[in-house]
Amino acid sequence: MSDKELIDELFNNADGLTEKQKQIIQAAIESFAEKGYASTSTSEIAKKAGVAEGTIFRHYKTxxxxxxxxxxxxxxxxxxxxxxxxxxxxxxxxxxxxxxxxxxxxxxxxxxxxxxxxxxxxxxxxxxxxxxxxxxxxxxxxxxxxxxxxxxxxxxxxxxxxxxxxxxxxxxxxxxxxxxxxxxxxxxxxxxxxxxxxxxxxxxxxxxxxxxxxx
Amino acid sequence: MSDKELIDELFNNADGLTEKQKQIIQAAIESFAEKGYASTSTSEIAKKAGVAEGTIFRHYKTxxxxxxxxxxxxxxxxxxxxxxxxxxxxxxxxxxxxxxxxxxxxxxxxxxxxxxxxxxxxxxxxxxxxxxxxxxxxxxxxxxxxxxxxxxxxxxxxxxxxxxxxxxxxxxxxxxxxxxxxxxxxxxxxxxxxxxxxxxxxxxxxxxxxxxxxx
Amino acid sequence: MSDKELIDELFNNADGLTEKQKQIIQAAIESFAEKGYASTSTSEIAKKAGVAEGTIFRHYKTxxxxxxxxxxxxxxxxxxxxxxxxxxxxxxxxxxxxxxxxxxxxxxxxxxxxxxxxxxxxxxxxxxxxxxxxxxxxxxxxxxxxxxxxxxxxxxxxxxxxxxxxxxxxxxxxxxxxxxxxxxxxxxxxxxxxxxxxxxxxxxxxxxxxxxxxx
Amino acid sequence: MSDKELIDELFNNADGLTEKQKQIIQAAIESFAEKGYASTSTSEIAKKAGVAEGTIFRHYKTxxxxxxxxxxxxxxxxxxxxxxxxxxxxxxxxxxxxxxxxxxxxxxxxxxxxxxxxxxxxxxxxxxxxxxxxxxxxxxxxxxxxxxxxxxxxxxxxxxxxxxxxxxxxxxxxxxxxxxxxxxxxxxxxxxxxxxxxxxxxxxxxxxxxxxxxx
DNA sequence: TATGAATGAGATTTCATTCAT
DNA sequence: GATGAATGAAATCTCATTCAT
Missing domain, CATH: 1.10.357 (Tetracycline Repressor; domain 2)
Structure with a gap:
């Protein structure tokens, strides 16, 4: 909830983020903060975001x-x-x-x-x-x-x-x-x-x- | 040199560190500080320390x-x-x-x-x-x-x-x-x-x- | 051939095994029987199965x-x-x-x-x-x-x-x-x-x- | 005790086994039986036998x-x-x-x-x-x-x-x-x-x- | 003879990334 | 767009064996 708002605010919808994209960003934020960027795996983010691994790379090259x-x-x-x-x-x-x-x-x-x-x-x-x-x-x-x-x-x-x-x-x-x-x-x-x-x-x-x- | 002193001081050689161990610690300190723990590979440390990778694990279980x-x-x-x-x-x-x-x-x-x-x-x-x-x-x-x-x-x-x-x-x-x-x-x-x-x-x-x- | 049948029978393809999974299982069975579990390396299984080593671990955690x-x-x-x-x-x-x-x-x-x-x-x-x-x-x-x-x-x-x-x-x-x-x-x-x-x-x-x- | 006897009986002292050798054999027997040959490491045997790793290879080439x-x-x-x-x-x-x-x-x-x-x-x-x-x-x-x-x-x-x-x-x-x-x-x-x-x-x-x- | 530090080859496992569907 | 199986390079770790002391 407040998570969504956060993202909405941060990435002014102008950018036109998909629902999935928001989920990915949300999951990434949580994991990066908790374990650090280097120790967070993309598969982990995908799981937490409820999307397929490939979906992340569709939106973010790396x-x-x-x-x-x-x-x-x-x-x-x-x-x-x-x-x-x-x-x-x-x-x-x-x-x-x-x-x-x-x-x-x-x-x-x-x-x-x-x-x-x-x-x-x-x-x-x-x-x-x-x-x-x-x-x-x-x-x-x-x-x-x-x-x-x-x-x-x-x-x-x-x-x-x-x-x-x-x-x-x-x-x-x-x-x-x-x-x-x-x-x-x-x-x-x-x-x-x-x-x-x-x-x-x-x-x-x-x-x-x-x-x-x-x- | 000053590196060795540092290590000597920190790990009072009372601990009886091998020469190689000191090299490993020195290399690890440098790499961890520079790239972070998670982004430093043990092979990198080994190379920088001038020892075999196995040597690291002989002294430190993980x-x-x-x-x-x-x-x-x-x-x-x-x-x-x-x-x-x-x-x-x-x-x-x-x-x-x-x-x-x-x-x-x-x-x-x-x-x-x-x-x-x-x-x-x-x-x-x-x-x-x-x-x-x-x-x-x-x-x-x-x-x-x-x-x-x-x-x-x-x-x-x-x-x-x-x-x-x-x-x-x-x-x-x-x-x-x-x-x-x-x-x-x-x-x-x-x-x-x-x-x-x-x-x-x-x-x-x-x-x-x-x-x-x-x- | 008869190998595939065996696997099909054993793991009633109800389970929905990929083609690659079957190859992995087949290769593993052969190697385990021949050399024993502990002496069979996963790289060996991968090679025999004609898949990448990572593929094994995608299907079987360990x-x-x-x-x-x-x-x-x-x-x-x-x-x-x-x-x-x-x-x-x-x-x-x-x-x-x-x-x-x-x-x-x-x-x-x-x-x-x-x-x-x-x-x-x-x-x-x-x-x-x-x-x-x-x-x-x-x-x-x-x-x-x-x-x-x-x-x-x-x-x-x-x-x-x-x-x-x-x-x-x-x-x-x-x-x-x-x-x-x-x-x-x-x-x-x-x-x-x-x-x-x-x-x-x-x-x-x-x-x-x-x-x-x-x- | 009865272990020593066993070894003594099996390897008729004729062979002239050192005390250490007996310990090694005893340790190896226990570990091999329990975990299998392939899954037993020589370092494990050495530890259980109370000898250095090198000692094993002094007596047994491999x-x-x-x-x-x-x-x-x-x-x-x-x-x-x-x-x-x-x-x-x-x-x-x-x-x-x-x-x-x-x-x-x-x-x-x-x-x-x-x-x-x-x-x-x-x-x-x-x-x-x-x-x-x-x-x-x-x-x-x-x-x-x-x-x-x-x-x-x-x-x-x-x-x-x-x-x-x-x-x-x-x-x-x-x-x-x-x-x-x-x-x-x-x-x-x-x-x-x-x-x-x-x-x-x-x-x-x-x-x-x-x-x-x-x- | 015994030691144990050191090695390096290789084992298991992880993971970012690609791609056919 | 989305999926997730597949990849292979690289990471961590293990281990039989060697060798200087």
């Missing part, structure tokens, strides 16, 4: 094709909000304080990640091994996203809300805190009782104090 | 055995300093300020990680897929290490040097900042020019401000 | 699976006539004299064995080593077949045609004589000139005198 | 050598009593009646078999697959033993104690009854309660009636 057809759009969606052409303008006007920007951003992306945890998992697990993914990642994150954020950081630095450090360093520190929370919460210790509301607030506070300008 | 025989001690070494029985006592007395403790700890573990980057890589890549490793990780990190750190945090909280948050949250925030740096520096963007001295100092400052008690 | 898929139905067919629900009734009415029953039985099973000698060979060679087969053997022979025979023997004992010994003993003596002939004739000294007609008659005589009631 | 060095003397011992040069003379004089001869023979060989059951097992399991063993078997049994027995049978036929059938046939019938008992008793259903005394007597009776001359 197994790696299947992986890429999942990972690439996932990565795109993940960073989409940061790539919107005029993010900077919009944001700057919407959020007087960096703190509010931060809060909004975390909440937005966290919702997304919670919904797409498996995809996120696949990404961080496979990027190190798939040159194509690594390239995409570098191109998108390293250039596009970071580039936007640099502007955002500089903006708030100019407003005197952020300490006068190299923007790269600020980004690193902020990103570490956020991803640290996401990974701990969702991947390392998902079985613990997390009060998102509270933890996010504390994380934002931590960041804000950490990067507050010297008085 | 391929997974080989992985575990590398990962388990690596994990142990990685967290060793935090498990030293009286870490807390020692530390508390040695470091008047949490900041100094932090500084020392980061430098110590960073040196270790820089030397053993490949092993660290293997660990974070394979722990999600190897139940045995996951179990060890949980047992050691989650219980032993966290337990020690809880005491340390509480100690400095009582001294009024750390904000009065749940110690778990403090640990998370501190750990995120540190690992965020290590991963960014070593795994994500190793090709960039990092000034460790400076970055560490800034990270420590960030943390200290972030967890400073409210005045 | 090599042992292949053995069992041959041996189990063979055993079933071998003892089928003795398990027909109302064997006893039928036989008792059809054969006034035990001698006639014996004669009929030997001829019937001997024809079958001559046709399926290789299968019989595999059975007696592998049953001692394959717990699954041993279990089936005990369950079918020891319980089902022996049970029927007990009734038959008792029946003819009551008619005064057989000496008043424990039926188990009678069965053992009769079975020894029959299998002794079959094994000597077919397995030990197949190169000799056997006059089945005569030998069977003599064997039946031997048995009949051996178990004749005391006058 | 694995098959080891098998033959066990099987050949076992076969020899098994049929020894029937090959004693003047068996016929001796026997004829010792036993007025064929029945007594039979009784004595069964008892003698049965004791031996009970003591050497594992060896017997190995023989009947491996003879079909080992040309060398098959040759020895044919040579010894088919020629030597049968030859002797032919004379014995003929002798008692001339005395009018045995029906006037082809001696080969008589041998087959007698042998079937005896081996049928041994195999059923020791190999097929060793878990049942057998009263040897009684069963042997009945078997002898069965044979004697079966081959009694027509009145």
């Amino acid at each position: 197994k790696k094709d299947l992986l890429l057809s999942i990972a690439a759009p996932a990565m795109a969606k993940l960073i989409a909000p940061f790539v919107i052409k005029d993010l900077d303008k919009v944001l700057n006007q919407d959020f007087e304080r960096f703190e509010d920007f931060l809060q909004a951003m975390i909440e937005n992306r966290m919702k997304f990640l919670n919904k797409n945890l498996t995809l996120f998992r696949i990404l961080i697990q496979e990027i190190p091994f798939q040159p194509e993914l690594k390239a995409q990642f570098k191109e998108h994150i390293a250039s596009k996203v970071v580039e936007r954020f640099l502007k955002v950081i500089t903006h708030y630095q100019e407003k005197g809300q952020i300490i006068d450090l190299p923007p790269y360093t600020v980004i690193r520190l902020v990103a570490s805190s956020i991803f640290g929370y996401l990974i701990g919460r969702n991947l390392l210790f998902p079985e613990l009782d997390w009060d998102d509301q509270v933890e996010i607030e504390k994380t934002v506070n931590f960041i804000m104090h950490g990067i507050a300008p010297k008085k | 391929k997974k055995d080989l992985l575990l025989s590398i990962a388990a001690p690596a994990m142990a070494k990685l967290i060793a300093p935090f498990v030293i029985k009286d870490l807390d006592k020692v530390l508390n007395q040695d470091f008047e300020r949490f900041e100094d403790f932090l500084q020392a700890m980061i430098e110590n573990r960073m040196k270790f990680l820089n030397k053993n980057l490949t092993l660290f890589r293997i660990l974070i890549q394979e722990i999600p897929f190897q139940p045995e490793l996951k179990a060890q990780f949980k047992e050691h990190i989650a219980s032993k290490v966290v337990e020690r750190f809880l005491k340390v945090i509480t100690h400095y909280q009582e001294k009024g040097q750390i904000i009065d948050l749940p110690p778990y949250t403090v640990i998370r925030l501190v750990a995120s900042s540190i690992f965020g740096y290590l991963i960014g520096r070593n795994l994500l963007f190793p090709e960039l020019d990092w000034d460790d001295q400076v970055e560490i100092e800034k990270t420590v400052n960030f943390i200290m401000h972030g967890i400073a008690p409210k005045k | 090599k042992k699976d292949l053995l069992l898929s041959i041996a189990a139905p063979a055993m079933a067919k071998l003892i089928a006539p003795f398990v027909i629900k109302d064997l006893d009734k039928v036989l008792n009415q059809d054969f006034e004299r035990f001698e006639d029953f014996l004669q009929a039985m030997i001829e019937n099973r001997m024809k079958f064995l001559n046709k399926n000698l290789t299968l019989f060979r595999i059975l007696i060679q592998e049953i001692p080593f394959q717990p699954e087969l041993k279990a089936q053997f005990k369950e079918h022979i020891a319980s089902k077949v022996v049970e029927r025979f007990l009734k038959v023997i008792t029946h003819y004992q009551e008619k005064g045609q057989i000496i008043d010994l424990p039926p188990y003993t009678v069965i053992r003596l009769v079975a020894s004589s029959i299998f002794g002939y079959l094994i000597g004739r077919n397995l030990l000294f197949p190169e000799l000139d056997w006059d089945d007609q005569v030998e069977i008659e003599k064997t039946v005589n031997f048995i009949m005198h051996g178990i004749a009631p005391k006058k | 694995k098959k050598d080891l098998l033959l060095s066990i099987a050949a003397p076992a076969m020899a011992k098994l049929i020894a009593p029937f090959v004693i040069k003047d068996l016929d003379k001796v026997l004829n004089q010792d036993f007025e009646r064929f029945e007594d001869f039979l009784q004595a023979m069964i008892e003698n060989r049965m004791k031996f078999l009970n003591k050497n059951l594992t060896l017997f097992r190995i023989l009947i399991q491996e003879i079909p697959f080992q040309p060398e063993l098959k040759a020895q078997f044919k040579e010894h049994i088919a020629s030597k033993v049968v030859e002797r027995f032919l004379k014995v049978i003929t002798h008692y036929q001339e005395k009018g104690q045995i029906i006037d059938l082809p001696p080969y046939t008589v041998i087959r019938l007698v042998a079937s009854s005896i081996f049928g008992y041994l195999i059923g008793r020791n190999l097929l259903f060793p878990e049942l309660d057998w009263d040897d005394q009684v069963e042997i007597e009945k078997t002898v009776n069965f044979i004697m009636h079966g081959i009694a001359p027509k009145k």
